[in-house]
Amino acid sequence: MATKLPKVPVVVVGMGWAGGIVASELTKAGIQVVGLERGKDRNTSDYAMGHDELRYQHREELMQDLSKETITHRNNEKMRALPMRDYGTFIVGDGVGGAGSHWNGQTYRFLPYDFEIKTLTDKKYGANKLKPEYTIQDWGMTYDEIEPYYDTFEKMAGISGETVELYGKRSNPYPTGPMLKTPIMNMFEKATKNLGYTPYIIPSGNLSESYENPDGISRAACQYCAYCENFGCEYGAKADPAVTVIPVAKKTGNLELRTHSNVIEILNDGSKASGVIYVDTITGEEFEQPADVVVVASYVFNNARLLLNSGLGKPYNSADGTGVIGKNYCYQVSSASSMMFFEDKEFNLYGGAGALGIEIPEFVGDNFDHSEVNFIHGAGIRVTQYGNRPIANNVVPKGTPSWGAEFKDQSIKYANSFFPVKSQGASMPYRYNYLDLDPTYKDAYGKPLLRMTFDYTEQDRELVKYMSKVTHKIAEEIGADIIDTNEEQGDFNVNKDTNTHNTGGVIMGADPETSALNSYLQMWDAENVFVVGASAFPHNSSFNPTGTLGALSYRAAEGIQKYIKEGGSLV
Amino acid sequence: MAEHENGKISQKGSTRRVFLKNSGLTVGGVVLGGALGSLLGGSSEPASHHAAPAAPALTVNPAEALMFFTPEQYQLTQAAAERIYPKDDNGPGAMELNAAIYIDHQLASPWGINSKEYMAGPFYKAEETQGSQIRILRKDLFLLGLKSLDAFSSKKFESNFIDLAPEDQDLVLTDFSEGKAPDISGVKSTLFFNLLRSMTIEGVYADPVYGGNKNMEGWAMRKFPGSRMTYTQEIQKEQFVKLDPQGLNSHMSH
Numbered sequence: 099m100a101t102k103l104p105k106v107p108v109v110v111v112g113m114g115w116a117g118g119i120v121a122s123e124l125t126k127a128g129i130q131v132v133g134l135e136r137g138k139d140r141n142t143s144d145y146a147m148g149h150d151e152l153r154y155q156h157r158e159e160l161m162q163d164l165s166k167e168t169i170t171h172r173n174n175e176k177m178r179a180l181p182m183r184d185y186g187t188f189i190v191g192d193g194v195g196g197a198g199s200h201w202n203g204q205t206y207r208f209l210p211y212d213f214e215i216k217t218l219t220d221k222k223y224g225a226n227k228l229k230p231e232y233t234i235q236d237w238g239m240t241y242d243e244i245e246p247y248y249d250t251f252e253k254m255a256g257i258s259g260e261t262v263e264l265y266g267k268r269s270n271p272y273p274t275g276p277m278l279k280t281p282i283m284n285m286f287e288k289a290t291k292n293l294g295y296t297p298y299i300i301p302s303g304n305l306s307e308s309y310e311n312p313d314g315i316s317r318a319a320c321q322y323c324a325y326c327e328n329f330g331c332e333y334g335a336k337a338d339p340a341v342t343v344i345p346v347a348k349k350t351g352n353l354e355l356r357t358h359s360n361v362i363e364i365l366n367d368g369s370k371a372s373g374v375i376y377v378d379t380i381t382g383e384e385f386e387q388p389a390d391v392v393v394v395a396s397y398v399f400n401n402a403r404l405l406l407n408s409g410l411g412k413p414y415n416s417a418d419g420t421g422v423i424g425k426n427y428c429y430q431v432s433s434a435s436s437m438m439f440f441e442d443k444e445f446n447l448y449g450g451a452g453a454l455g456i457e458i459p460e461f462v463g464d465n466f467d468h469s470e471v472n473f474i475h476g477a478g479i480r481v482t483q484y485g486n487r488p489i490a491n492n493v494v495p496k497g498t499p500s501w502g503a504e505f506k507d508q509s510i511k512y513a514n515s516f517f518p519v520k521s522q523g524a525s526m527p528y529r530y531n532y533l534d535l536d537p538t539y540k541d542a543y544g545k546p547l548l549r550m551t552f553d554y555t556e557q558d559r560e561l562v563k564y565m566s567k568v569t570h571k572i573a574e575e576i577g578a579d580i581i582d583t584n585e586e587q588g589d590f591n592v593n594k595d596t597n598t599h600n601t602g603g604v605i606m607g608a609d610p611e612t613s614a615l616n617s618y619l620q621m622w623d624a625e626n627v628f629v630v631g632a633s634a635f636p637h638n639s640s641f642n643p644t645g646t647l648g649a650l651s652y653r654a655a656e657g658i659q660k661y662i663k664e665g666g667s668l669v
Numbered sequence: 670m671a672e673h674e675n676g677k678i679s680q681k682g683s684t685r686r687v688f689l690k691n692s693g694l695t696v697g698g699v700v701l702g703g704a705l706g707s708l709l710g711g712s713s714e715p716a717s718h719h720a721a722p723a724a725p726a727l728t729v730n731p732a733e734a735l736m737f738f739t740p741e742q743y744q745l746t747q748a749a750a751e752r753i754y755p756k757d758d759n760g761p762g763a764m765e766l767n768a769a770i771y772i773d774h775q776l777a778s779p780w781g782i783n784s785k786e787y788m789a790g791p792f793y794k795a796e797e798t799q800g801s802q803i804r805i806l807r808k809d810l811f812l813l814g815l816k817s818l819d820a821f822s823s824k825k826f827e828s829n830f831i832d833l834a835p836e837d838q839d840l841v842l843t844d845f846s847e848g849k850a851p852d853i854s855g856v857k858s859t860l861f862f863n864l865l866r867s868m869t870i871e872g873v874y875a876d877p878v879y880g881g882n883k884n885m886e887g888w889a890m891r892k893f894p895g896s897r898m899t900y901t902q903e904i905q906k907e908q909f910v911k912l913d914p915q916g917l918n919s920h921m922s923h
Contacts, residue, residue, distance in 0.1 A: 147920060151876070156871065164787045172799070184786045446909060448893055449904040538791065589797075
């Protein structure tokens, strides 16, 4: 039996970017918040031994413990879903900071096109451009409406970058200048300019220079130490909730942060929530935390799962396309790439940063004509320099064995002499790609796991074919000695490392029939529940999701304050 | 057994020399005070002159001991790992780099018993795209795999794996990698091979704190500087800048 605690105004589930931003904004406004985080508390001293590739990248130190909770996966409804028993494709953060601690820091905005994708696609290409199984829809909010929230997020995080003409209009330049340009970035810049494109430095949350944000948080500049992705930043240079919004919330005295507190249910009567049930993961004790407002701000998967396990919102049904919880799960497609090997060049690839790179804007969104191709949207084509850690980077030309004498010789020969022109493509929602509850497998607390039904679509595969040619053309212009181009998108494989940008499942929109949330991320079906995160994206763009997640979190924080004052549906 | 021991000792001497040559750490720099000092302790280099209390001079690395394998299993692991990552003109192979010590320590750790993996049943046969769905723990798979290596070698060449010529060892391992060797407790031999391969690569390139990558020579071969705090000076240089490797131990004084 759960111990019932005194009621609080707001309870937030999850203390990553979404929960951290909401907690920071509400506590600054004088509202009492209880933050529940299933993992541990964290600050920069946790990373004193952070440059440990094995521990953080290959043993997933910062990630969710899969023995307690995972997802199950099947490629289609004919298959039996089976649990993802260890990490392969995507990773899921855990602890204070969440995915915002282990992320790379690439911080884009989505395009004006993204927010009105259905309207704009129909207008330009007609209603039959995509088959009806592709459930694209407008976001219920335009780029102009979300722009101020992007601006707030970028100022809080100190995003480094340069304005790109082909993207949405900015009210302000980036708060800090672009990251340094390395020799491989120069090579990409020269080649793409020769081809008539307009390369720009990837916007970065790694901080190109020291910066004090509007909350008075000062952070030092990035040292290009090469331990971003999967790692925490011991300098606090990388924007991380644990060094930005959470300390701000703590300082107000209005945040009560409870770690090792895993929420397993949202108590509700079908139209309003009364609080949450959580388990102390150390002692196993159960608690009920009553609250006036429940903010669900955990990772994409758990946001959807918590609603489904709590009977909140109408579950999506792929048979007739009705219902919303679990709908429009999207991923990204990153298979199009051209690996380049150089015989007589060595680069300082041991150095790098998570958001160090250069990209062209010509192949994203509707920046090129799609009349003659069988897909919409596009991909960012880019070169990045994260730092080539040696366990993960043993890249050899096609045809080389994966072990033995030749492998060793070739992998050492090219250790500092390879880099790819790669792509990150948008993912369009599809009727038969969705999230629901698994009928068989349970988590450590006896609750059903989330079941993912997902495979790459025809649209995804066409996009990859097209983008692989673009990467090849650029690689040829750069002039490598060997170019290995990957032209095909295979089936989705839960064990193959590709991309960790999961979105959807609890999507926003203008219509309660086709979306779960309004543009304040307030549930249509339960006015005092706000579901914050990339789970709100109706589709996934080609850009990294955190910028948009951050902007929506600020929007939600504003909505929650409005709701506390006025009550009722905000839209 | 004795021959192996002797072989190891002489290799130790040579790796030390290569390391000193490669790294240039022959003067009393800051790095020499820490664990590197212990690694180099047997030499007459000025490694220990900062150590105030008279600690006993170590002649061996105390982490070079077994917490999981029997000596026979250890030697077989050494031999197999050496074929994955052999000694060549680039430098030492998995054996000299202590990859098998690394593997021993890892299999004795929570990772060896799959402690952070979802291990609840039921276990169904998986499609290609669904990842491995097996109940067997890594530590058990590895030991059964070693047994199977010897059994398969005996059947194919009438000899234990360790006594085969390197070319024949490669043939055996190729069969394991392609799943042509018999299943191991119902598991494809490929799975054991993949475990051996990935652990060998980790053992030659993970930080020396884990017992492998001896003297950071795995890193030195590929000119990887390990875990330094900053590359702001090097990141924009057109020319390759070679830096001596530093391990996690170098951060202990921070």
